[in-house]
Amino acid sequence: MASKNLFLLAGDGIGPEAMAEVKKLIKAMNDKLGSGFATDEGLVGGCAYDAHGAAISDADMAKAMAADAVLFGAVGGPKWDAVPYEVRPEAGLLRLRKDMELFANLRPAICYPALAASSSLKQEVVEGLDILIVRELTGGVYFGEPKQIIDLGNGQKRGIDTQVYDTFEIERISGVAFELARTRRNHVTSMEKRNVMKSGVLWNEVVTQTHKAKYSDVKLDHMLADAGGMQLVRWPKQFDVIVTDNLFGDMLSDIAAMLTGSIGMLPSASLGAPDAKTKKRKALYEPVHGSAPDIAGKGIANPIAMIASFAMCLRYSFGMVAEADKLEAAIAAVLDDGLRTKDIFSAGMKEVGTTEMGDAIIAKFLG
Ligand SMILES: NC(=O)c1ccc[n+]([C@@H]2O[C@H](COP(=O)([O-])OP(=O)(O)OC[C@H]3O[C@@H](n4cnc5c(N)ncnc54)[C@H](O)[C@@H]3O)[C@@H](O)[C@H]2O)c1
Numbered sequence: 391m392a393s394k395n396l397f398l399l400a401g402d403g404i405g406p407e408a409m410a411e412v413k414k415l416i417k418a419m420n421d422k423l424g425s426g427f428a429t430d431e432g433l434v435g436g437c438a439y440d441a442h443g444a445a446i447s448d449a450d451m452a453k454a455m456a457a458d459a460v461l462f463g464a465v466g467g468p469k470w471d472a473v474p475y476e477v478r479p480e481a482g483l484l485r486l487r488k489d490m491e492l493f494a495n496l497r498p499a500i501c502y503p504a505l506a507a508s509s510s511l512k513q514e515v516v517e518g519l520d521i522l523i524v525r526e527l528t529g530g531v532y533f534g535e536p537k538q539i540i541d542l543g544n545g546q547k548r549g550i551d552t553q554v555y556d557t558f559e560i561e562r563i564s565g566v567a568f569e570l571a572r573t574r575r576n577h578v579t580s581m582e583k584r585n586v587m588k589s590g591v592l593w594n595e596v597v598t599q600t601h602k603a604k605y606s607d608v609k610l611d612h613m614l615a616d617a618g619g620m621q622l623v624r625w626p627k628q629f630d631v632i633v634t635d636n637l638f639g640d641m642l643s644d645i646a647a648m649l650t651g652s653i654g655m656l657p658s659a660s661l662g663a664p665d666a667k668t669k670k671r672k673a674l675y676e677p678v679h680g681s682a683p684d685i686a687g688k689g690i691a692n693p694i695a696m697i698a699s700f701a702m703c704l705r706y707s708f709g710m711v712a713e714a715d716k717l718e719a720a721i722a723a724v725l726d727d728g729l730r731t732k733d734i735f736s737a738g739m740k741e742v743g744t745t746e747m748g749d750a751i752i753a754k755f756l757g
């Protein structure tokens with residue numbers, strides 16, 4: 391069997407702790423199921439800066455470009471607060487997204503039945519929740535130029551970020567959202583702020599045109615992004631697929647994370663366009679959470695977002711749909727058994743650490 395090449399970038403803080411659980415899972419799949427994964431590892435974020443002064447080296451960037459899929463942990467932390475902006479840990483992740491042209495970021499927020507009662511929201515609000523945020527990932531204010539701080543010479547400075555979207559960027563991300571909606575509940579809600587932003591006006595216009603031209607069988611709603619944030623907390627089950635820009639998608643997905651019980655639960659897939667010849671997409675899979683410096687090194691991080699990101703990798707990069715379903719079912723089963731890391735703990739449940747949670751999920755998956 392041809393090997394499936396995975397490039398692992400564990401990063402900083404709890405990144406390596408969560409990645410260790412996925413490494414165990416990959417080894418178990420190779421040993422017990424003959425899955426044929428080949429892995430290589432590199433450095434990203436603060437650890438890469440410490441090693442060679444950049445948030446990701448050109449050599450590791452080349453390996454990421456060549457891999458069938460990249461698994462990414464998390465980057466950042468207070469240790470690197472003072473490093474120059476251009477080489478801060480987060481720059482490594484942004485370079486991966488931009489250079490690999492990973493324009494489509496899929497962030498599913500699913501409330502596992504066992505966690506419905508432990509959410510900070512009322513049980514009936516989150517029970518059975520299954521929504522998908524489709525975040526544009528290579529454009530908008532994250533990458534628009536100019537992006538700078540200029541000295542005005544009068545004791546004042548000016549910080550500038552630029553929100554830019556071109557038609558093709560909005561067309562291709564809304565196409566991804568409409569296609570995915572067809573495999574779900576056939577409903578897309580597009581979020582922007584057309585009431586204050588020109589890019590929001592264009593976003594609204596292009597999504598509407600794309601819908602009319604190719605996807606009129608899908609139900610489409612438009613919502614202002616601030617109202618969208620409010621509606622996500624008020625009654626999230628009104629949504630199926632939400633499509634939005636880079637910055638709104640960043641914030642709305644952190645809000646959605648709490649609907650699932652913890653940010654330690656939310657996986658994501660960042661996908662490029664299919665290659666014209668091979669049909670393969672460049673892809674990176676990462677949890678939505680960060681390096682969690684406050685709990686790093688304590689062995690208590692929730693590895694589920696990282697493991698569920700690997701399930702997305704099985705599904706989207708390797709077409710291993712049965713294995714992906716089985717892995718997600720294993721996560722649900724372990725939660726049903728009452729195992730909880732600290733972030734999702736509630737009375738009467740069994741508190742476990744990162745390793746125990748990972749082991750239990752792997753055992754269920756293989757069993
Ligand atoms: N993709 C990424 O690498 C990524 C994403 C977000 C933030 N960051 C970076 O991470 C650093 C910390 O950022 P932050 O504190 O705003 O966000 P964070 O997601 O790291 O942490 C927010 C809170 O959630 C908790 N948390 C996060 N993941 C958890 C998990 N798996 N299990 C249990 N608890 C978890 C943390 O303990 C913390 O209290 C910053 O440098 C930021 O830039 C990186």
Ligand SMILES: CC(C)[C@H](C(=O)O)[C@@H](O)C(=O)O
Nearest residue numbers: 466480481483484640678680
């Ligand atoms: C770490 C940071 C660059 C990143 C982002 O803002 O996109 C993170 O918050 C995320 O949600 O993936």
Ligand SMILES: [Mg+2]
Nearest residue numbers: 640641644678
């Ligand atoms: Mg974020």
